Structure formats: structure tokens, C-alpha cells
Amino acid sequence: MTAVDGAAAVRTEIDAGGLARVTLSRGAAGNAIGLVLARGLLDAARACERGGVRAVLLTGEGKSFCVGGDLREFSRFECEALQKHLTAVTDALHDALRVFAALDAPMVAAVQGAVAGAGIGLAAAADITLAADNATFTAAYTGIGYSPDGGVSWALPRLVGPKRALDMLFTNRRIPASEAETIGLVSRVVPSGDLSDQAERTAEALRRGPTAAFGATRRLVAAGLTADLGPHLDREARALAAAAVSPEGREGVAAFLGKRAPDYTHHP
Template identity: 50%
Template sequence: MSSGPVSLTIDKGVAHLTLTRPDTRNAISPEIAEALREAVNICAASDDVRCILLTGSGRFFSVGGDIDLFARAGADARTHVFDLAQCFHHAVHGLATMPKPLVTAINGPAAGAGMSLAILGDIVLAAASSHFTAAYTAVGLTPDGGLSWALPRLVGLRRAQDLILTNRRVDTQEAATIGLVTRVVPDEALAEEAQGLAMQLATGPVGALGTCRRLLAASHTATLPQHLEAEAHAIAASCAGREGREGVAAFMEKRPPDFVGQRNLESISNDDGPPS
């Protein structure tokens, strides 16, 4: 367990990552970026973590970059902002690529880098009162946190151009319609539903889920023959691995599979993935 700008608690396979600076509306400061990077590294390395659940504290998920810091940096802004972005990007990359599923629970408004974090989830649950704003160009800045990479993949280039260039606010109804979030839940139900979903994923075939993450990410750049080859290697490896053997055995024996008892981090890394 850790606390500070980012709280990390690991319970029953779920790593609860919470941005804990409600007084700053969870703005991405150097302290939050570094704490998030450290927490993500722990999650990636820990055998006890099978799913990550990311959310914010207070009324906001995150309003994005710490504009006060940008203002104070003055002539050194280029260096300070670059260092902040690099640190934040280490955390973003880790969350996006580790072979464990990620659920994001959007408890309030998400803007700028906060929006980048929000849409990283494999499954994104949004409280009904939350909303999304790209925000960058409103203060003369450009995206970070992978927003200009992820957004076109989720909602299409035309919508991404609209959202980033105009900074218009997207409410949860539209966010669900265009594919920005997975689904909308009542504010009071968000924590319970997110926890239930994270637990479901944590008790599932995490190695296979991690491979699904990699295959889906690669689908944007691979040709069809390349992707079919990767899928063939992946399903063969998963079928021969511990999870696949347990899943098939459970199906034949008409019982629920026990993926948690069958897996460890080594098998997640080595058994079920396509060749690099």
C-alpha cells in the first residue's frame, strides 16, 4: 500500500490506483506524474496484480496538466514541460502495454492529460455527471499523454479533429455513443460497478487478456496476413499454456475454470503471447 499524490492499494488481485490531489482537481504535476510512474512500475512487476483500476478522488478525475507550473516556469518552460511529459508518458505507456487489463472509472470531469488517462482503459466506466474536454488548444498547447494517438482510433479522425481543435465539451451520453467510453453508470454506482468489473477481470485468464491487449493494439499497424500470423501463434501458445489447459479442462468437466490458481507472472509473460 502507498499513499501521496497517487494511492496504490492491492487487494485480491486488483491494484487500485487513485489520483489523490482533489485540492488541485488532480492536475498532473511533476509529483503526480512521478508517483504514477512508480505505481505503474510496481503493478507491472507484481505477481499479486492481475488487473488495474484507475480513478480519481474528489469531484474531478483530472483536469490535466498543472497550468500553474507552466506559468511559473517562465523561460525554462520548454525544459520543465518536456520533463513532465516524459515522466507522465512513462506511466501512460506502462498502463497501455502491460499484460494486465486496465479499467478506468471516471468519477468526474476529465480534461487534457486527464482525458488522455481516462480513455486508456480497456473498459472505461464514466459517472453520469462526468464530461470530457481536450482543452489543450484553449491555452495554446498541443496534446500529450497519447491523446492524439488514441482518440482517432477510438472515435475516428473527423471526430478527433473536432474534439481537439474546438475543445468542445463531450457529455457522457455522447461519449458512450461515439465510443469514447464503454458505458455510463449512475454516479453513486460507479465505485461498486468498477470494483466488480475489476474483480471479474482479475479472476479471469489474465495471460490471455494481456495477449488480447497486444493484438488489439497491433491491429492498427499490421497487415491482415501479419495479424493472422500473430493470432495463429498467440492462440497456439495460449492453448498449450496453463490458462488454456485449465480453460479447456474446465469446459470438458463442466465446471468453472480456476485461472488464478493456474497462473503466475512467468506464465503471463511467456506462455500466451505471440512471438516478439
């Protein structure tokens, strides 16, 4: 196993099979996002970008996945210095989200306990988000006079609709895991004791899958949210034709016709 430690607040391990485990490791602080953690996430994303990663599993140590921004850290700065500091934090965090979004490798997030502020943005950035039954989701920003970051104002309306998004962002009401699943904020809810195992199994299944096809699918879904139907159909046709002649596509069809399981790990 190859260890890549982007920063003390984030632990990243990329195994020989290409599964990247990215762990927020400030559990005692609720994995609050300060400058070190934001830069650690960017380091982790860049490590995944460098190649060989087939799936990403994002988790948080401790009772809570991520409580949002590190307000204790932010409170040490005054006015102009605070603006500069927050800009540095969000620049690193947002660059990390951009890199993760551009990967072919799909991302699984496993969340538990409090998921607040930019923690919601991290959970939403994953392609599949598993929530423990003890997870709660709170936007939190306007409760302290802030506006959203971490892609929250972009992701929430797309996942839950603009009305529910504004309800969450304005009232900061706590959303239990069961409701988060119902409104589409998470993929599914699992018993808290099973979260780690189910997340590992999900990420491992994706690691064995057709990475290039996953990447093309991620891009098609993202583009389809804003594209007109006609141009998007053309985009789908081009992507499908390219996939069909790729090593993955040829292996997938050969496996289907041969009535065997496909081996995509040797046909990147």
C-alpha cells in the same frame, strides 16, 4: 494489503489477490497533473510491473477524475525553465502510459466530473472505461495554445475517428457522458452513485480472469490497428497456439468440459 505509495499525489494499493487500485489523490486540485503526480503515476505503473498484479483499477478522488495539466504549477516557470519542466512532466507521464500498456493485467478506469487534457489520455489508456453520468470530456489543449500530450492525439483518432478527434481538439467543446459512450470514447455510462461499485466489480471480474490471455489479446488488438490482415492472422494463430498449451488454456478447457467455473488465479 500491501501499500505502495509512489508519490503523495497518487495512492496505490495492491491487494493479496493481485488487484491494483491506483488513485489520483489531488482531489482538491481536480487531480491536475504536475510533476509529482506524473512521477507518482510512473511509480504506480512500475509497482504493477514488478509482478503479481492481475488487474488495475484507475480512479480519481473528488469531484473530477482529472482536469489535465496543472496550469498553476506551469505558470511559475518562464520560457526555458518551463520547457524543461514540461518535458520532465510528460516524460514521466508517458513512461507510465508505456508501462501500463505493456502489462498483461487489464486496466479499468472509472471517471467522473471533468475529464480534460491528459485526463482524457488516462481514461483512454484503460481497456474498459466506465463513466459516471455526470462526466464531461474536453480536450482543452488548443484553448490555451497547447498541443496534446498523454497519448491523446494517438488515442482519440483510434477511438472516435479522425474527424471527431479533430473536432474535439480544435473546438474544445464539452462532450457529455452520453455522447462519449455513443462515439466510443468510453465503454459505458453508469449512474454516478454506482460508479465505484461497478468499477470494483468489473476490475474484480478481470482479476479472476486469464491474465496471460488478456495480455495477448491487448497486444493483438493494438497491433491489429496498424497491421495488414495477412501478417496479423499469422500473429493470431501463434498467440492462440501458445494460449492453448498454457496453464490458463488447459484450465479453461478442463473447466468447460467439466461444467465448472475456471480457476485462473491458481493457473497463471
